[in-house]
Amino acid sequence: MFIVSVTYQQPLEVVDQHLADHLAFLDRYFAAGTFIASGRKVPRTGGIILATGVTKEQLAAILQEDPFKQHGVAGYEIIEFEPNRTGPEYTWFLKL
Numbered sequence: 636m637f638i639v640s641v642t643y644q645q646p647l648e649v650v651d652q653h654l655a656d657h658l659a660f661l662d663r664y665f666a667a668g669t670f671i672a673s674g675r676k677v678p679r680t681g682g683i684i685l686a687t688g689v690t691k692e693q694l695a696a697i698l699q700e701d702p703f704k705q706h707g708v709a710g711y712e713i714i715e716f717e718p719n720r721t722g723p724e725y726t727w728f729l730k731l
Contacts, residue, residue: 639684656702
């Protein structure tokens with residue numbers, strides 16, 4: 636499983652110009668089952684994506700498709716982790 640930390644490299648006005656295309660990119664990979672959660676950082680300096688079912692190299696290639704990446708809007712840090720504990724109501728998460 637991976638945490639992708641997205642950090643904006645342009646002002647929010649530029650980010651917002653590419654937001655609709657970025658959301659369509661996210662939707663494509665949610666539909667494919669690769670992305671399982673995403674959202675904005677607070678304060679709004681970027682976002683977080685949780686991804687599963689791919690290798691780090693495959694995920695890096697997927698992120699190249701993001702309009703934010705293609706237009707120099709954001710940078711990405713990919714963090715791999717192996718979840719092994721959750722609260723009782725989240726045990727399903729360990730099976731992803």
